[in-house]
Amino acid sequence: MGTAERKRQILDSAIQFFAKHGIDGQLRNLTKELGVTHTLLYHYFPTKDALIQEVYKEVFESRWKPEWEELLDDDSLTPEEKLNAFYLDYSNTVLTYDFVRILIFSGLSDHSISDKFFELLRSRLLPRLIRETRKYCGRPNTSKPTQRELEFLMGLHGGVFYIGMRRWIYGQAIYAAESPDTEQEIIRDRVQAYLHSAKSLFA
Template structure:
């Protein structure tokens, strides 16, 4: 083969490679596209809040109004989907079974529950979206606190009363509920320090630090409850 023929041959190969068609992009299914929009909405709401105009939302999500409306006809429908994904889906029925377990002491139950609860719930998106909702229309925060009132707080009050040796029959008093929310809010504050204020937990290099903080708060709560609620006061 001559030098010229060799160059022609190589050039032809180069042209063939250059002209080879790019692989076709796989078209997303309806389920995948809806999931992608929901994931972007969760990220957007966690960073910017939920009290914004739709044009800013669609721009932030990188989708058109038409596409967003196709999957979520209203902003309320999108917020409902975010609530179900970030809040409702993380609720574990095992927590209720744990708190109803008669073989464990109240302190064992509260420790096991709150350690797993904090690991499951106190994430960037959960904490920030809950706070943003409380600062705007309460559409998410009200639903979440209703979940707590229905499925969690009565069980925690019951276990507190067991620890104090009190009757379990009467309806929880406002004083008991507020005292319990001091514990619950104190544990939620661990997430607020991290995801709202950007503050590191003390001794963050110790993997057991958060667990120890939770155990200390539960021990203090139960000790104080015994003093406050065994004197006959409501």
């Protein structure tokens, strides 16, 4: 196996290992599952933190789509169209076994991954969603988002993420066999409820 292929194999295995056992999982158990030595592992990833940072880049950074920001900045769409389109694609992209479980495990341990991801949300996503919420409510976007606006928005964002938690943390099925679009319906309902409530609270 070549150098690039071996590094890719170790990284892919580490992603599944941390998703299953948590960020605090011992690397000796990872090397045992891989059938490689510690020396070989450390040749590619000198420290556990270096490996975790590569896991973050692969699972979180690489899935971030610049198209989401372009979508939310598109003046030809209504705020409701933007939020629906964004959250439908966002959920399809991030609500996977490895993404959901690694994010939760990181929050329960050293926060090294969860803090970075939430900073990404705060800098590139949440201001755009607040802007569109204000537009829907008929309010000017002339000030920084308030704490109340942000917390209200996180209710929507957390509600979408909870779909993944139910599946990958609690092992609860949310997909009705007779309705293959269950997830999409849940997201549309939550977006509509969020916007209507925001109009009542903030207009």
